[in-house]
Amino acid sequence: MKWIVLGIKKFSMQQATNNNDHLNDLGDLLLEVGTLLMSAGANTNRIRVTMKRIAQSYHNQAEFLITHRAIMLTIYDEKGKTFFNQVKQTYAQVPDFTMVSGISRLSWHIVEEQLPMAEVRKEIERLKSKPKYPRWVVLTAVAFACSSFCRLAGGDPLEMGAVFFAAITGLFLRQELTKKSFNPYFSVFLAAFLSTIISGSLGYFGLYEHDNITLVTSILYLIPGIPLINSISDFLDGYSLNGLVRAVNGFVISFAIASGLLIALLIYNFV
Structure with a gap:
């Protein structure tokens, strides 16, 4: 009986750790998306809608405080418990509508295809490394x-x-x-x-x-x-x-x- 209880506890701790890692990755992803959109010249409502769309597609609720220089993000679970709370400063303001449209399309792909975060990260890196006009x-x-x-x-x-x-x-x-x-x-x-x-x-x-x-x-x-x-x-x-x-x-x-x-x-x- 003792070994069963220890096994259950170990499994629960492992599950909680995996869940926290998932939420930390999601939080970092959302902040990266928000700061890229702000720096690329998107308006505030587009940033909020895109970040919320991505958060909900991963079955989490997110609240934002979006300013011109920084974005504050808080992620909750279904019971309202806080799992992630962080602030990230935005990059230099350089208009880039290719980035804005690319992230917008990516957010819909996440909703429709349930893309894993690893693939989303790769796509964001591809957008960031996309060559500019000479x-x-x-x-x-x-x-x-x-x-x-x-x-x-x-x-x-x-x-x-x-x-x-x-x-x-x-x-x-x-x-x-x-x-x-x-x-x-x-x-x-x-x-x-x-x-x-x-x-x-x-x-x-x-x-x-x-x-x-x-x-x-x-x-x-x-x-x-x-x-x-x-x-x-x-x-x-x-x-x-x-x-x-x-x-x-x-x-x-x-x-x-x-x-x-x-x-x-x-x-x-x-x-």
């Missing part, structure tokens, strides 16, 4: 986009060329400053200043017909569209704090753009 492709595409807007606004080929060169140079400078961990707002300010100086240089000598068009379209690549759109989305979904943080971030970036543009214009007026 730098010259990004620079060229952004510069073409800015020059295209210049054309749509009525610019001529000379003005389009100036906008192309101004945008590609300003974006290159911003990327280099980001690599060196410069303040992001100061990087935006310097990029806006450089692009405006370049795009307005030929106009200063009277070679442009539409100076205002070249100046405005050369800095369009700096417009903080994602933070501002996400701020509105968060406000509408009831995440007022995150919406406020994103809105302030967008307005500060806009102020940095306006400051760089203003100083460049003042220089041309003083020369």
Whole structure:
């Protein structure tokens, strides 16, 4: 009888250990998913829905506190007992819609196919290691986009060329400053200043017909569209704090753009 009781206790302890390991793995997985989505530019509601979907597919309940800089996660069992409680800081904010859509599709695969966590981990690592576009492709595409807007606004080929060169140079400078961990707002300010100086240089000598068009379209690549759109989305979904943080971030970036543009214009007026 004694050996039977000891065997039952040993089996129960082993089962509890396996359960705790499972919940720890699930908690780490959910935090990884949440921080990746936040860093890739997802709005707060998408992060919450995706994390909750994954947690429920593994038969657990999860509660979150999602902020712009960190995510707090608590996992409960069916009886309401806490098994996991941890906070993880988010990564640098770099928009990546491939990551957002990839994790969203993965969450549905987990629900429909009951994927084991080992396979989910492999897929997340695959998404993280997925090659990015080459730098010259990004620079060229952004510069073409800015020059295209210049054309749509009525610019001529000379003005389009100036906008192309101004945008590609300003974006290159911003990327280099980001690599060196410069303040992001100061990087935006310097990029806006450089692009405006370049795009307005030929106009200063009277070679442009539409100076205002070249100046405005050369800095369009700096417009903080994602933070501002996400701020509105968060406000509408009831995440007022995150919406406020994103809105302030967008307005500060806009102020940095306006400051760089203003100083460049003042220089041309003083020369």
